[in-house]
Amino acid sequence: MMESITTDSIRTSILSEEASLAWEYFKQEGYPNSTHENWRFSNPEPFLLKNAPVISEKLDFSRDEFDFLMHTDATNVFIVNGKVLVPETLPEGMKLIHYHSDIQEIHTNEKVGGVADIHASPFIAENTALFQSCTVINVTEGRKIEQPLHLIQINLGTGENRIFPRLLLNLQPGSQLHIRETEYSGDSHSWYVNGVTECIIHENAHLTWNTLQKRNEKSGQFSSFNAALEKDAALSYSSIELGCSFLRRDANIHLHSPGSDCSFNSLFLPSGKQHIDISTVMHHESPHCSSRQLVKGILADKSTGVFRGLANVYKEAEKTNAHQTNQNLLISPDARMNSIPQLEIYEDDVKCSHGSTTGQIDEDSLFYLQSRGISRKDGIQLMVKGFANEVVEKCNDETFSKIVSQAIESKLGGFL
Amino acid sequence: MLSIQNLHVQVEEKEILKGINLEVKPGELHVIMGRNGTGKSTLANVLAGRDKYTVPQGNITFNNESLLDKTPEDRACSGLFLSFQYPVAIPGVNNMYFLKAAVNAIRKSRGQDEMDAIDFLAMVREKLKEVALDESFIHRPVNDGFSGGEKKRNEILQMITLEPQLSILDETDSGLDIDALKIVAQGVNDYRSPERSFILITHYQRILNYMQPDFVHVLMNGKLVKSGTMELANELEEKGYSWIEKELTAAD
Ligand SMILES: Nc1ncnc2c1ncn2[C@@H]1O[C@H](COP(=O)(O)OP(=O)(O)OP(=O)(O)O)[C@@H](O)[C@H]1O
Numbered sequence: 001m002m003e004s005i006t007t008d009s010i011r012t013s014i015l016s017e018e019a020s021l022a023w024e025y026f027k028q029e030g031y032p033n034s035t036h037e038n039w040r041f042s043n044p045e046p047f048l049l050k051n052a053p054v055i056s057e058k059l060d061f062s063r064d065e066f067d068f069l070m071h072t073d074a075t076n077v078f079i080v081n082g083k084v085l086v087p088e089t090l091p092e093g094m095k096l097i098h099y100h101s102d103i104q105e106i107h108t109n110e111k112v113g114g115v116a117d118i119h120a121s122p123f124i125a126e127n128t129a130l131f132q133s134c135t136v137i138n139v140t141e142g143r144k145i146e147q148p149l150h151l152i153q154i155n156l157g158t159g160e161n162r163i164f165p166r167l168l169l170n171l172q173p174g175s176q177l178h179i180r181e182t183e184y185s186g187d188s189h190s191w192y193v194n195g196v197t198e199c200i201i202h203e204n205a206h207l208t209w210n211t212l213q214k215r216n217e218k219s220g221q222f223s224s225f226n227a228a229l230e231k232d233a234a235l236s237y238s239s240i241e242l243g244c245s246f247l248r249r250d251a252n253i254h255l256h257s258p259g260s261d262c263s264f265n266s267l268f269l270p271s272g273k274q275h276i277d278i279s280t281v282m283h284h285e286s287p288h289c290s291s292r293q294l295v296k297g298i299l300a301d302k303s304t305g306v307f308r309g310l311a312n313v314y315k316e317a318e319k320t321n322a323h324q325t326n327q328n329l330l331i332s333p334d335a336r337m338n339s340i341p342q343l344e345i346y347e348d349d350v351k352c353s354h355g356s357t358t359g360q361i362d363e364d365s366l367f368y369l370q371s372r373g374i375s376r377k378d379g380i381q382l383m384v385k386g387f388a389n390e391v392v393e394k395c396n397d398e399t400f401s402k403i404v405s406q407a408i409e410s411k412l413g414g415f416l
Numbered sequence: 417m418l419s420i421q422n423l424h425v426q427v428e429e430k431e432i433l434k435g436i437n438l439e440v441k442p443g444e445l446h447v448i449m450g451r452n453g454t455g456k457s458t459l460a461n462v463l464a465g466r467d468k469y470t471v472p473q474g475n476i477t478f479n480n481e482s483l484l485d486k487t488p489e490d491r492a493c494s495g496l497f498l499s500f501q502y503p504v505a506i507p508g509v510n511n512m513y514f515l516k517a518a519v520n521a522i523r524k525s526r527g528q529d530e531m532d533a534i535d536f537l538a539m540v541r542e543k544l545k546e547v548a549l550d551e552s553f554i555h556r557p558v559n560d561g562f563s564g565g566e567k568k569r570n571e572i573l574q575m576i577t578l579e580p581q582l583s584i585l586d587e588t589d590s591g592l593d594i595d596a597l598k599i600v601a602q603g604v605n606d607y608r609s610p611e612r613s614f615i616l617i618t619h620y621q622r623i624l625n626y627m628q629p630d631f632v633h634v635l636m637n638g639k640l641v642k643s644g645t646m647e648l649a650n651e652l653e654e655k656g657y658s659w660i661e662k663e664l665t666a667a668d
């Protein structure tokens with residue numbers, strides 16, 4: 001069945017109050033443009049598809065058609081156009097709810113919108129007002145889920161469409177979860193994807209989140225990953241960005257309680273005229289927290305990239321450790337990279353560092369490889385893969401790393 | 417095997433080599449000595465095919481084929497090897513993966529089958545013993561975080577694995593401790609054969625105590641100005657280079 005909303009009517013079914021507040025804010029702010037500091041190098045305008053219908057149904061999705069995306073060693077969950085297909089069996093201690101109808105069954109204290117602040121970005125506000133369907137995942141206290149949970153996000157339709165996927169993950173104290181996420185286009189139409197993910201990682205809980213983004217190269221995606229970490233909680237986030245015509249990935253991480261730790265990693269690999277923008281804000285709100293950001297870009301052809309990374313150390317967040325590294329490799333003379341690493345520190349007793357480098361393939365290293373019989377072309381491949389590997393290894397997941405490496409290799413094959 | 421005729425080399429408009437002549441026959445070990453900055457590494461790099469140097473004059477043939485218009489990888493495949501004075505670290509590229517790619521590229525150029533991972537590992541394990549390197553080194557990124565001496569031993573590991581005909585060792589003995597020097601010298605000696613030749617660039621006569629050079633040459637003013645045997649190396653060790661300089665000006 002098809003459900004198509006051609007005017008931007010806000011949600012009335014669930015959380016309607018939040019929806020109208022968010023809509024008010026969004027209407028007041030509007031979409032950002034390059035006069036906004038945070039959007040100086042990224043122009044969303046051509047990708048907003050303002051007149052395309054909003055969909056939130058799975059349409060004529062057939063699982064068999066996409067079984068090649070499934071991982072045999074994981075619990076696979078399809079989320080089609082933002083609507084989750086709840087699997088029959090789930091690991092013990094995990095609950096997965098389609099927020100549309102089952103709202104009463106959620107026994108979490110956290111609400112949708114508790115971590116993703118509508119004021120952080122108009123796109124979060126827009127999503128909060130317009131999502132029709134939300135996936136909620138809850139892991140019981142103390143439960144360590146061994147098997148990875150693989151979220152397969154697919155967009156699928158018959159023309160240009162807009163979708164607003166929304167996901168809330170709640171890790172109860174002491175629990176552990178390993179997520180893989182594949183973002184995929186089931187068709188070759190232009191899409192507008194505005195997705196918001198929220199994670200609440202309670203005391204002593206550990207989350208690993210690895211995303212492989214392979215949207216088709218016509219689509220524009222504006223996604224945010226928002227997380228709040230409680231006492232001694234840990235998050236390891238990695239994203240590998242291969243697809244989209246335009247991607248803006250925001251990460252808003254709140255190190256909310258003492259002892260929490262976040263490792264944020266991202267590798268982006270645009271070619272052609274792709275534009276990829278990774279923007280992070282690491283909120284060090286509490287003492288004794290640490291964060292490490294590693295963002296690497298490999299830019300080919302006429303592609304463009306942006307890294308905007310902010311480590312924000314709040315007053316009284318003493319003993320903070322915040323580190324940020326951005327390295328970019330320009331494979332083509334026409335590729336452009338803008339890197340804006342920033343530190344805002346309101347406390348003295350901290351260890352912070354940031355650094356950014358952008359350069360071409362190192363000729364000395366390449367000559368070394370060639371002098372051993374390796375062709376220039378293979379040498380470049382070897383070095384580029386080596387450059388990418390550092391991020392791939394951070395995923396801490398052999399199966400995922402293998403899949404990602406193959407995807408990277410096949411993309412590199414297109415221009416190296 | 418190698419024939420260098422009247423080789424002139426420039427870098428950034430500056431003439432470094434001004435007419436080098438050298439013949440290396442199969443099985444020979446030639447030593448090149450000379451003060452810092454005289455162009456020893458320049459010569460080594462030109463032989464290996466580094467393109468930042470220009471050659472306005474002169475000729476190099478290797479096994480009767482002109483070398484200058486070949487790519488570095490073609491030269492390597494035809495049996496030429498350079499042990500770098502300063503081996504570069506390549507973070508992210510696994511040493512074993514790199515070495516396997518090199519071995520297979522060279523095998524392929526010789527029309528041989530690629531080696532599979534198991535055979536390759538077995539072979540490398542043997543070679544690692546010869547240079548007294550722990551197996552962990554080959555699972556690390558190429559030269560990344562290696563100590564100076566470890567890098568040099570990694571160069572020798574590559575040499576004995578790739579089995580070149582002509583090896584140019586650019587100060588492979590510099591920065592080695594006494595034991596490591598013996599290991600490297602032993603590695604080279606074991607590798608010597610009537611078909612394999614060497615050009616050894618060094619500042620010290622010490623390593624020559626472990627191996628018998630056929631010729632010792634002195635590079636000065638862009639030329640090989642003096643050639644001799646082991647005795648010349650001993651004399652240089654004792655007296656330095658100024659007496660050669662005097663000889664030259666006297667001859668002018
Ligand atoms: N890119 C360059 N631009 C300018 N000069 C250069 C460049 N590369 C090398 N040279 C110069 O060429 C000369 C020869 O350098 P080379 O490294 O060959 O000396 P070397 O004999 O190997 O010295 P050492 O014994 O110190 O290793 C030096 O004076 C060096 O400064």
Ligand SMILES: [Mg+2]
Pocket residue numbers: 456457458501586
């Ligand atoms: Mg030198």
